Amino acid sequence: MTALADHAGRYAAAESHFARARLWLIGLPALLLAYLVYIFFAFEGPALIRDANADNARILVSDMVTHKVHVSRDNRDGSIEVSVEGERKGRYPEGESPAWVSLGETTVIDLGGGHVVTFGPDNATEYAVPGYGTIFAQPSRSRGVDATLPDGPVPDWINASRNRIVADTEAGRFIVTRNRTEVFRYFAGWELFFFTLDSPYHGFGLGALTTAAFGGEAGAIWEEFWTNDMWRHAEVAWALFETILMAFLGTMGAAMIALPLSFLAARGFTPLALVRFFSRRLFDFLRGVDGLIWTIVLSRAFGPGPLTGTLAILLTDTGSFGKLFSEALENVDRRQIEGVRSTGAGAVLRARFGVIPQLLPVLLAQVLYYLESNTRSATVIGAITGGGIGLLLTQAIITQKDWEEVTYYVLLVVLMVFAMDSISGWLRRRLIRG
Amino acid sequence: MTASLTDLHAAYDAQLRTKRLWTATGLLIFVLLLVAGFLTANDRNAGGFLQGIPNVFDFPADVVTEAIARAPELPGLVIRYLPSLAETVNIAAAATLIGAAIAAALAFLVTRGLAPAPWAVAPIRRLLDTLRAVPEIVIALILIFVLGGGPVPAMIAIALHTTGALGKLFSEVAENAPLGAVEGLRSVGASWPQRMLFGVLPQVAPNWLSYALLRFEINIRASAILGFVGAGGIGYDLRNAMSWGQGRFAEAAAIFILLFATIVIVDQIGSAIRERLTKGAAL
Numbered sequence: 001m002t003a004l005a006d007h008a009g010r011y012a013a014a015e016s017h018f019a020r021a022r023l024w025l026i027g028l029p030a031l032l033l034a035y036l037v038y039i040f041f042a043f044e045g046p047a048l049i050r051d052a053n054a055d056n057a058r059i060l061v062s063d064m065v066t067h068k069v070h071v072s073r074d075n076r077d078g079s080i081e082v083s084v085e086g087e088r089k090g091r092y093p094e095g096e097s098p099a100w101v102s103l104g105e106t107t108v109i110d111l112g113g114g115h116v117v118t119f120g121p122d123n124a125t126e127y128a129v130p131g132y133g134t135i136f137a138q139p140s141r142s143r144g145v146d147a148t149l150p151d152g153p154v155p156d157w158i159n160a161s162r163n164r165i166v167a168d169t170e171a172g173r174f175i176v177t178r179n180r181t182e183v184f185r186y187f188a189g190w191e192l193f194f195f196t197l198d199s200p201y202h203g204f205g206l207g208a209l210t211t212a213a214f215g216g217e218a219g220a221i222w223e224e225f226w227t228n229d230m231w232r233h234a235e236v237a238w239a240l241f242e243t244i245l246m247a248f249l250g251t252m253g254a255a256m257i258a259l260p261l262s263f264l265a266a267r268g269f270t271p272l273a274l275v276r277f278f279s280r281r282l283f284d285f286l287r288g289v290d291g292l293i294w295t296i297v298l299s300r301a302f303g304p305g306p307l308t309g310t311l312a313i314l315l316t317d318t319g320s321f322g323k324l325f326s327e328a329l330e331n332v333d334r335r336q337i338e339g340v341r342s343t344g345a346g347a348v349l350r351a352r353f354g355v356i357p358q359l360l361p362v363l364l365a366q367v368l369y370y371l372e373s374n375t376r377s378a379t380v381i382g383a384i385t386g387g388g389i390g391l392l393l394t395q396a397i398i399t400q401k402d403w404e405e406v407t408y409y410v411l412l413v414v415l416m417v418f419a420m421d422s423i424s425g426w427l428r429r430r431l432i433r434g
Numbered sequence: 435m436t437a438s439l440t441d442l443h444a445a446y447d448a449q450l451r452t453k454r455l456w457t458a459t460g461l462l463i464f465v466l467l468l469v470a471g472f473l474t475a476n477d478r479n480a481g482g483f484l485q486g487i488p489n490v491f492d493f494p495a496d497v498v499t500e501a502i503a504r505a506p507e508l509p510g511l512v513i514r515y516l517p518s519l520a521e522t523v524n525i526a527a528a529a530t531l532i533g534a535a536i537a538a539a540l541a542f543l544v545t546r547g548l549a550p551a552p553w554a555v556a557p558i559r560r561l562l563d564t565l566r567a568v569p570e571i572v573i574a575l576i577l578i579f580v581l582g583g584g585p586v587p588a589m590i591a592i593a594l595h596t597t598g599a600l601g602k603l604f605s606e607v608a609e610n611a612p613l614g615a616v617e618g619l620r621s622v623g624a625s626w627p628q629r630m631l632f633g634v635l636p637q638v639a640p641n642w643l644s645y646a647l648l649r650f651e652i653n654i655r656a657s658a659i660l661g662f663v664g665a666g667g668i669g670y671d672l673r674n675a676m677s678w679g680q681g682r683f684a685e686a687a688a689i690f691i692l693l694f695a696t697i698v699i700v701d702q703i704g705s706a707i708r709e710r711l712t713k714g715a716a717l
Contacts, residue, residue, distance in 0.1 A: 032531060036532075039524060039527075042521075043524075043528075043585045043586050048581060048582070048584070051581075053581070056580050060576070060580060242475075242478065245474065246475070248471060249468065249471045249475060287701070288694050288701065290693065291655070292655070292658055292659045292662060292669065292693075293690060293693065296672075296676060297493055300492070300493035301481070301492065302480070302483065303479060303481035305475070305478050305481075307472075307475040307476050307478070307482075376567075376569045384659070384662060393571075393572060393575075394575060397579065410568065410572050413568070414567045417566075417567035418563070418567055421563075421567070
């Protein structure tokens, strides 16, 4: 009888346990889903999907791997300029041009695939589009842009108004306004990455360069590459170094400050509860204020630059390391300390020979891990405080013009983090096991 | 006998000396590197360390004095910035959720012993490494260009980074899970998703949850920083408050208070829950 009642009781308990588990299994995902739906509307998802700028995305992706060459005529004085990416630094010298542009009284620009643009006298311009016809445009100060299109409906790749005509074709872009006539031709790859146009080595192939290098010009070649005005390799390398420097100094400085302080916060080393309490709150405060606020506060005192970033990392991580080290200190094996004490060693010697050897693997592992993660933080902090590769990166993104430059910096940042990751991993394995 | 003992002693001393010399040289190089580094950083900074040190407390003092002077307004200001704080926390929470969900799915695919397609392990791991390596700010700024400002670019950027970071940690946890339950499920004909869902997930759930919570704490900080560079939330308000300059620092003070309190509270709750999760107690 009792056995039966017991059985029924257990059965009921099991049933309710299952019911609870089922509720969790269905309830939790449902709750999370509801939260994500709320987020979708709170973040104005529908409007975002509607307004997302597909054109910008297209520009971004194509610009990452291509560059354009501008041929532009100033319609006020008739001067023609050929330049890479429209930049002053990428301008062809007066009277020179790439093979597909023939300068003269009438300038003929061959965009390839049968697309030909002609800059005639008196600012008259023609663009022959295969399969469509020829677009005539006559800009003038008084009457805007007079455009004559082939008969038939205006296709959607042409955008013509009184003061402006734009045609986007697979061969390039054609823009006529009152003051300027511009043609863009797109090419794959990053132009002028190694040498700018004014460099004597521009246009050299790998073979020619190697020959020249062995002919005693290696230094000059390196100099030309290193001082490339457009990609500024020297400056970029320095920025990368500055970022790594911020991470290195911040991490190491924080570890060196946090190590002695962590003894104050560890039970078993500091008998005074009050001291422990205050040193722990100090660590909490340093961590809680967060790198962002430290960066802002410090940049008011020290101005922008790598030192500010270094100190911001140093302060935040002193808090993190203090907490981690003091926790590790509370877990050390007391017997080793007793052993050292039995030889008559004082507090400092006990710490040096009884504690540090036990702490070292934890300490090194954490410091190296933070070094790697701080390389990333230093990039972000650099963007705020104005130092290192973070600054170059944000500047390049904010101008929204040279996405190949952005791609270059992103690649460098990723490589830098990979490199720091493998270096710190290698050191960790060597120092901790060896 | 005595001679060999003396020899031994001498050899020991010599070895000790060499070791000490190496340690000292290493330390010296390290210290020199640090000093040279600090000097370089100091040179490159707009204001030097020694000139700046006396001013370190100027700005905090300004903020505090203004906050005290306008103390009656502070509660109102704190309430005014609560919605932005909610946005910042929401960005972090949604990003953590999405990132953790993707990371969980990928973790099964890259864990040795569990992966259904061993050839896919290496490429997916590389993908996770790359996601982890790209700083959030890069993705956020590029997405702001495509999607316009607002919280979504920040959310996607943080979610991608979270995927990379958690994917690695999740798979390390799953690698150590005993395979008995998986074998048992296989023997009754369970499919791969069923084996993962019922054989592995219950074993790793506490540790995964604990890592995800830690990520959430990190992501709140990241979300505030991204706000500062233009992605909305409390970071954006902070930048505006800072640019108004003197006379408006009470706003900055209110934001500092909110941000600090949020980070500390989430840290405390998070570490309490994590303690329970990893020590095996029930929630």
